Amino acid sequence: GVFFFFKQKTAYEMLRSLVGSEMCIRDRVYTHPEVAAVGRTEEQLKEEGIEYSKGVFPFMANSRARANVDNEGMVKVLADKKTRRILGIHIMGPNAGEIIAEGVLGMEYGASPENIGKVCHAHPTLSEALKELSLIHI
Secondary structure, three states, X not given: OHHHHHHOOOHHHHHHHHOOOHHHOOEEEOOOOEEEEEEOOHHHHHHHOOOEEEEEEEHHHOHHHHHOOOOOOEEEEEEEOOXXXXXXXXXXXXXXXXXXXXXXXXXXXXXXXXXXXXXOOOOOOOOHHHHHHHHHOO
């Protein structure tokens, strides 16, 4: 049964079997500021020889973060230079553990930064940091 299935696998193996891509399993740390990530790091992309572009957006430039006086941190998006597909998203800042969910969804469906940037986001919200970065992503 289900219990036997879970007992025989590590938590990571279990997650890999339940999601479409192992690159779409997110990590998060509930510290202050929060830290969350999904996909590859710059170091991994360099080791794999993948050409990528990088965009960084500071929470200091986010209206909601400034209004909440909680503007430490940033959002970083890594995308394949040729296909524009998102390869990694790394967030350090307020509500990073929640904001990363949008990135996971985008990665699971092969989104580009521009795809995320074109989605309507409420204003002012912390998730706008990901949207704004996606609009200016190089």
